[in-house]
Amino acid sequence: MIPISVFIAGGWLTLTVLAAVFAPLVAMDPYAGGPDALLPPLSPAHWLGTDDLGRDIFAETLFGTRVSLTVGVTTAIAGAVIGVAVGAAAGWLGGVADAALMRLTELFQTLPRFVLALVTIALFGPGLAKVIVVIGILAWPQTARVVRASVATLRSAPFVEAARVGGMPGIALVLSEILPNVAAPVIVLAALDVATAILLEAGLGFFGLGDPNLVSWGAMLNEAQQYLRTAWWMAVFPGIAIAATVLAFNRLGDALNAATDPRGRGR
Amino acid sequence: MGLTRRDFTLGAGAAIGLPWLAAPRAAHAATASAVLGIDADPPTLNPAMSTDYGTGDVGAKIFEGLIWLDRDYQPKPSLATAWTVSPDAKVYTFTLREGVTWHDGKPFGADDVVFTFSDILAKYHPRTSAVLKTIGAVVTSPDPKTVVVTLQKGYAPFLVQMSVFDAPILPKHLYSGADIPANPANQAPVGTGPFRFGGWTRGATIQTTRNPAWWGGAAGLDEIIFQIVPQPANRASGLETGEIDAVVDFYLPKPDEPRLMKNPALQFRKGINIPAVYFLAFNTARPVFAGKEARQAVACAIDRPRLVQQVMNGLARPGYGAFGDGFKWLLDPDDNYAKRYPLDPAHARDLLAKTPAAGQTVSLVYDAARPQLRATAQIVRDNLHQIGLEVSLLPLERAVGMEKVFTQHDFDLTLQSYFSAGDPAIGYTRLYQTQTGNKALTNATGYSNPDVDRLLAEASVAPNRDDRARIYRELQAILNDDLPSLILFDEETVDFASKRLSGLWPAIDARDQWGGVKMAAD
């Protein structure tokens, strides 16, 4: 039985994706401002109100999904790909290669991700591509560990032994016999990584290091900070959007985990 | 010269450790004690060494210049009681005040002035050292009461640079023969001003107390305490709760100022400040903006009143013309942006369609660390998008941005702000003068007009204000049409103080002239 919360999470994510794709059809131009600055919510033309430059907060929040989803999904995929590659290589090769790759993994796991991302973006300048690269590079260690553990166990499993005896080369063996068996945990981790990446991106935006040419939820909260006293709505709506989206990805990740790993039930 | 407001803030950022280590403030009911909010520990208390805003704030209470500038930039007597200017604006003769003593009791004299100019200001003051070099100033003292400054070439705004911020007079007996940058007096200053240095608790307060021996009679306040408040929002709320008695505009967050102006317990002074303009510079070396028609189209598209309202929270005046409107004496009511380029996106779109800029994407470079420029860039992008010109925003860290704009000339549009330092000849000449040397914070547009260069030079030596005004009007006629840069707005500052204080702000700079300030009893 699928819990109702999973349906809600799935529903919200579907809405988010639709919003990202069809934002121009639903909302006005999020970059176009006007004389009507700092209008409160439920104003006739702007039902979530306007910001300090008279831009429509509903439009900005809707268009903000684009940056969040792009960053979240691409970095999660990048993290999964790097993590699987490193983990599979370490688990399959064993020995010195394994030790070296695991030290590298440990190094990346130890690094304080957010602070490192902040400093890197500050040094190299803001931009969506840079944000994706930095978060993506930092997103793989956990996947690598999980994959390595599974691959190391599976390496000596009977069906793998059989294929090996049958003359299958190493890479093909990993791809066809072993990876399908680690797909489930990798997907679960990727879903959780999307959530983490969205939070990281929002934090970067809040520090003023988001892409200056795109609206993003973090950047909206950055601008809202100095208007907290005069225009609470500037802070409330983008925050709700972040929280709900992250919550949905987390919930989905947990549900996937529960469905694929019976031991994890109830935790 | 050549500094923007941001340069003042470079010293900001120091803060505190454990709060309960800080000394509590003694409360004497009978003491007229004014608390002034500042943002951080100043790097030094010697205003001859630094243009840090806090250094100037504290320094102006303790030190004095030869003159001070009233709200119309007119020089008033301070350490000099009188002065004469030769007709060619080359020889300035100052008569010094008699009977002035330093806070340590030693007498003040002409040798202090000569020493300060030749050994300190000419070497260490970030702005004045450059000015003295450019104009070739030689400072001598024919007799103990007189100081003569001889310039190699005439320079009309010289007196404007003689205030305590650009030319504070320091005691020779403490600096002569000693290490000037590491002098202990930089941390415990000795001046001639209305207040004496009384102590400095890092991260918390700097105290100054009344100088009973001040030549102007005793100051109205017993003491002035500079309270370091690192959080911008707290500097505003401190005024509201009465914990702080006065804060200069520089330290306050703009969005909070309209609220403070409505507070009945506070008085404020709005729009009286040394002018500074925010402007949009075009790279005329690029084909898009090589022709003035494209630049004029942009001028018709940019909503300057909206910039004033939304970027500056109403605390600015929309761009008036080539030199802004901070200097009332040079304005031309018949030739200005409002007449030439009223907001008209449809007309702007038509104008632009006939130029190579139509349908192009252009880059807009600005300093990422300045929120006003960030908001201005958003509005400029929105305005130009409406007329079919796409803008790609390129916020850069300051040094990288300066290199890109002033050295590599790799930009289409850039946002900058220039501080006039009290006279258009000091701060605004660089906006339009032909540049060949890739000097930072000058004219990056590539615009070069021999007539403009000649007129700018004339305006800086003509000693008479009416003559200067005529030259500046001639310049405005050319520049308002050619438009190498578009002035977006003139900054208006608002200084705040408790209504208990009186006699505030006679000077153009709100930090200056606190000797006459009084405080009403509770």
Next chain:
Amino acid sequence: MRAAALGWFVLRRLLHAVPLLFCVVVLNYALIASTPGDPVTVLVGDFPAPAEYKTQVRHDYGLDQPIPVQVARYVTRVLHGDLGYSFANRQPVLSLIAGRLAATLELTATALGFSSLLGIALGVLSARRPDGVLDRAVRGLATAGYALPEFWVGQMLILVFAIWLGWLPSQGAHAIRGVAPGWAGIADGVRHLILPALALSLRYLALIARITRGAMLEVLGADFILAARARGASERAVLIGHALRNAAAPVITVIGFNLGFILAGSALIETVFGWPGIGRLLFDSIGSRDYPTMMGILLVVSATVVAANLATDILHRMLDPRVG
């Protein structure tokens, strides 16, 4: 015998942590060296520093030398505690960071203490009756707490408790005019601490409650608990005396390994609340492009995390000897 084994373990972990620390320093340098533009700019910061100073920095760091020499010099400097000089603040970076340490420690320790105590309590209580009302509430809180961006939680707390209700101050670590002596000063400090500490706690509260609950559930099903119950031990004794003691190891591990996140969260929270700690310093140094300070903070935070991981490993081993 056990002590000797533990000694070996500590030694092994130390040998492990040292190269890790070395890598962190080298990585820091790689970042500096790969920045677009002149690395001297990064080492000096965006400040109109005298040309002689830049020349000296170029020489001191061997920027005209081959890369291995540069790295060696940088590592040597860092090992000697020289993190460079912040021109923007006119102070050596190390003393600048040290000056802010107390404020950050005050905030993070409070948040960590609060979230650990409350998180463990909630985890234990909800494990007692799985799927009960309390358990559902705690699970909901845990899920939400883990999804909310903490800086936004901070903004919302300011909005409600400082702006709308006016109960608590929203900015800074103490009253504007400095600190009153004695109890009044402490009370004032506490009032300023509540909101930022609460905002910073939420995420760890969620995490710790969740881990405690999981660990408790696992332990509660174990034989020795059944045995204790069979002996007639009280519910309280079973929960606290047996189960929690055995669940402690995973909980401590989680707290230790998440220190890096607490420090990252602190950077955001200190920015929202104008808290005068290292996080706010990081924000200011990014704003003024004070690169030496930025890099110094990255290094100090990384080193702290490596040290915390080491300490956690050792503590974990001491609590749970099964870990090899």
